[in-house]
Amino acid sequence: MAKKLSKRYHRQAEEIRARLKGRPYSMGLDLGVGSIGLAIAAMEESNGYGHEPTDLVFVTSRIFTPSIGASERREKRGQRNALRHRRNRLIFLWKLLAEKGLMLPYSTKSVDDPARLRFEEAMIQADPYKLRLKGLTEALTLSELGYALYHIANHRGASSIRTFLDEVQDADEKKLEEQRSITNKIMTEHNVSTFIEVLTIFNRDTFVGYRNVDKLKDKSIPVPTRDIISAELDRLLSTQARFHPDTLNEDYIQRIKDAVLYENEKIVPEPGDCPYFPDEKKLPRCHFLNEERRLWEAINNARLGEPDESGSFRRYNRISFSDKERQELFTHLRSGRSVTAATVKTLFPHYENHEIILQGRERKTSRIEGFRFKHLEEKPFWTRFTEEQQDEFFAIWTNFADEKRVEEYLVMHLGLSEEEAADAIRTVKLIGDYGPLGKTATLLLMKYIEDGLTFIEAEMKALETGEFQERTSRKVQEFLPYYGRILSKTTQALMGKYWHSSFKNRIDKPGFVKPNTDREEEEHGRIANPVVHQTLNEMRKLVNEVIEILGSKPSEIVVELARDLKVGAEKREEISKEQQRNEKRAQDIYDTYCKENGLSKRYIQAFRLYEDQQFICPYCLETISVAEIAGNQTDIDHIFPIEDTSDNSYANKVLAHGSCNKEKAKRTPYAAFGHTEKWGRIMHYLDATPSMKAKRWRFEKTDDEYAEYLQSKGFMSRFATDNSYIATAAFEYLACLFDYSERNSVRTTKGWETSILRKAWNLQGIDDYFGSMHWDKKDSPDSVKGKNRGDHRHHGLDAMVTLYTSRSLIKQINTFSSKGLKAEKIESLIPIPNYYRDDSLPREDQRNLFRKHVQSFFERNAFVSVKTNHAINGPLVKDTVYSILGANPKGDELVFVVNKKVKDIAVKEGTVEEVESAIKGKFSNKTWYDEELCMKIEAIQRTNEEIIDRYKSNLVLAERILIEENRKLEEEGKKQRAINEKLISKKALELSGGTYQLLSNNSRVKTFVVKEPTATSKGYGFDTGSSLCIDLYHNEEGKLQGEIIRKVYAMDPNYIPTYKQNGYKLFERIYGGDTLEITASSPIAEEKEDAIQKIARIRVPNAMAGRTYLRVVTFTEAGSGIQIFLSNISKADGGQDASFRITSMQQYDVRKVQLSPAGLVEYVSPVLKDLEMGG
Helix, strand or coil: CCCCCCHHHHHHHHHHHHHHCCCCEEEEEEEECCEEEEEEEEEEEECCCEEEEEEEEEEEEEECCCCCCHHHHHHHHHHHHHHHHHHHHHHHHHHHHHCCCCCCCCCCCCCCCCHHHHCCHHHHCCCHHHHHHHCCCCCCCHHHHHHHHHHHHHCCCECCCCEECCCCCCHHHHHHHHHHHHHHHHHHHHCCCCHHHHHHHHHHHCCCCCCCCHHHCCCCCCCCEHHHHHHHHHHHHHHHHHHCCCCCCHHHHHHHHHHHHCCCCCCCCCCCECCCCCCCECCECCCHHHHHHHHHHHHHHCEEEEECCCCCEEEEEEECCCHHHHHHHHHHHHCCCCEEHHHHHHHCHHHCCCEEECCCCEHHHCEECCCCCHHHHCCHHHHHCCHHHHHHHHHHHHHCCCHHHHHHHHHHCCCCCHHHHHHHHHHCEECCCECCCCHHHHHHHHHHHCCCCCHHHHHHHHHHHCCCCHHHHCCCCCCCCCHHHCCCCCCECCCCCCCCHHHCCCCCCCCCCCCCCCHHHHHHCECCCHHHHHHHHHHHHHHHHHHHHHCCCCCEEEEEECHHHHCCHHHHHHHHHHHHHHHHHHHHHHHHHHHHHCCCHHHHHHHHHHHHCCCECCCCCCECCHHHHHCCCEEEEECCCHHHHCCCCHHHEEEEEHHHHHHHCCCCHHHHHCCCCCHHHHHHHHHHCHHHHHHHHHHHCCHHHHHHHHHHHCCCHHHCCCCCHHHHHHHHHHHCCCCHHHHHHEEEECHHHHHHHHHHCCCHHHHHHHHCCCCCCCCCCCCCCCCCCCECHHHHHHHHHHHCCCHHHHHHHHHHHHCCCCHHHHHHHCCCCHHHCCCCCCHHHHHHHHHHHHHHHHHHHEEEEECCCCCCCCCCCCCCEEEEEEECCCCCEEEEEEEEEHHHCCCCCCCHHHHHHHHHCCCCCCCCCCHHHHHHHHHHHHHHHHHHHHHHHHHHHHHHHHHHHHHHHHHCCCCCCCCCHHHHHHHHHHHHCCEEEEEEEEEHHHEEEEECCCCCCCEEEEECCCEEEEEEEECCCCCEEEEEEEHHHHCCCCCCCHHHHCCCCEEEEEECCCEEEEECCCCCCCCCCCHHHHHCCCCCCCCCCCEEEEEEEEEEEECCEEEEEEEECCECCCCCCEEEECCCHHHHCCEEEEECCCCCEEEECCCCCCCCCCC
């Protein structure tokens, strides 16, 4: 059933249609992490310019919370599952060993030290390592054996031995691999088979202990793997069976082995069907055919730059390798050797003076990695395999998660000896996952790829010849379907036991519950990358809504890829922090120089360089004055000419006197000044100036070295092809709206192209215009935020620029670029979009008129929509486990305590008071504390005071250490750190080490209590964290009231909120992230404004006249009421800037609204206010 839409929605949709006037239209899309900008313009014939976008019709920015990265989600889920499985496994083993007296009877009794429930006191004091070693050759008592077995089960090592080349190892994983190699080395050299023997041998000369404590983490000590532990278990039990034959019978021994070594069944992604030959599965990526395809594609993508008459390399002079040369390169790569620019020049001396651009997996270093699986090909068993057996090997290696199962299959089905199978598990290194096609389709494409075509070109060729049939019959779509129907090559089946073939015979048995999943995803699979999956789904909703509103599909779609789509969550956070640091410094510079001298923000970068250079011109070594910068007597110069490198980064810039810059011209510093008497002084200056040391290498490059640098970097080659996954996926997905003959109706643009157009059309200031409107409670009156993109409408502006990036404009940009013109010159030659162009006006007037039109349109018609999440799923509680010291027997109050590392205390100012406050926390004594609880609290507080005293005593030592560290840095010629209170405090905390116990007060309503505290033991629980919503209701007096509903309680189907228990009815429900419509403030700031009025000053056009939208950031109990924290819906910087209570919000005439993906109003609530009670 179609969703019922509000009258406002239909009115807004009609206004958009009226602006289009039935004309065909073009659509621009800007895809980002957590955002999509969309712009619509009518398409019309234009004299001399072809069929191009003309007047703007609609612009919107869709905002959504980006999905957490796949690796982060797997890590958190894996940690939870591992803890649960480990706990269940050890409980099962306890019950099993207790059957015959190897452990005490199983008990759920609550005690502070659970070990005393499992073993007698005397056994707990024994050394389990000594028992494990003794048990290999001598008799143990049953209790000793139980203690040794339980210890082995607790320290059984990792089960995974295989290494996959495409899995990036972090420092801990690399360390683990190194430690495993130590274990294997000792076993080989000393001919031992158990881990306890390895540890004993290792500790003869270097005693480091056994346990995994902090002080051993950086040591190279042996670690176990599951196969070695299994061998020890076999030997221990077989030895002890001789001494306890009645107890350790064959069946009981097998049950013990199974319990100790139990591994939760793992699953890996299944291959999925080939899109062209559905009766075949996709080939594993490690299959030699896919690896050879990678080599051929890298060779085909490689380019050779021919020098022109001046010796320069131009993009239009690029050529490819000949067929004979390509074959020779393939032979070289297939042998396992890599290809670099030097390799090419050795193989083909006639390319000695050419620019070599290699695009392979190591594209950044201009290197094609050779055939990666040569070591497998050289294994003796490989030559014994038939082609079918080789395919089988790749399939089981990729699809079997359990290495024991892989090893057994290799022996039983592929004829390897046990030694060969074990060696393969340890030494063969392949890659995981599957390629895009099955074997037949890959073989068909290979003949075209070997002839020099790219993968896409080969695919199109196979479609033209009829060798590929399926996709030519695909129906042209009127709306975007679920992307999995179109992108079948890039999706994988849902991960889970319910769908996995390994579990198909158990689906209907107890324990197998079908997860709540999307039907389309279940049928067609999904892209593994959650960011791409989410972005494509949001794009589908947005595009389909626009098609529905306008009554037809677009004539063309232009997409710009946001660069951060290809960046992981951790990297995005790092980038965000760097941007914040830059903004803070920009603010400081503005306050110090620009504001004082009446200069605009465009001088900020000049003054930043001025400070970094310690007020010296690096070319003449004379002082630069503020007056010279203000009087435009200085230039920002590119150290390496931008014409050569297109490098406009800060690292490639210096501030120089205008005369010095003119003298340097379009040369490197060495070419300009390297042979002058001042060169030595320039080098000394660079060494002596900390912020310039990183730029010294650019100054030192000789002419030959600079030429080699340009060649090795392959500048501009990054623009030759766009291999981005998301760009390819979006392109192919959107293409389903058009017939094959119209495939050119979808195209992508690159960021550097739209950047040039933004400047050419004078649009870069519009971001600042909207961004600077927003009030932030942290802002000073003269806040500076660099390139201020603090308003969500900048996504729509990006989409609009993309929309007007016509083919003719791109052709002009590329032509100008190929001729070596600077970006500034190109910008001055690019015409204003044709509809707004008036050749009778000076160019600057045209730019200003266009900007005014765009700005005005955005103020009247640029919508903003923030996606809300009303789902109950997600984290129900926060990660931290809190010990509960005590609970008020007559109330809901609790006393929490949690261990925290001293070195992790956040330091902002570096004062002693700051650290004291962090350790003591916001804890207060209550009258309900009994004597015993008070004693526990006092003991913790005394310990914390000792830690504070230790920290204070370490402050002097910390400063001495930092001074010594700086002295060593100076000796090494490295940058020294500025020693301040903050740095000294952090160092003192590191020296103090250890943990402190943070006390806090909490209430049951905010706590998920797992175990109640008792007189003899602590309880524990979790902070419920996420509140789901506020339920608004009217009490018996008609007053508007609210109750916060938490996720952890909402999950309970029997949960009834208190207000419903009291007989009241739900009036409206507000979730975090919801949109509230309120009365807009005057656009001109008034003398006395509260915070709500300040954030309500910015109107968004999709709100009614005189109204605007605020977003609910969060809410919390505040005394007897509820405080709702808010920000303007269009504000991009996050955070909350104002708040009101349910009682006070009524003065703002608040309604809740629900916005569609395009920002149209789907639902409007009644005014949220008290009822008017009759007399």
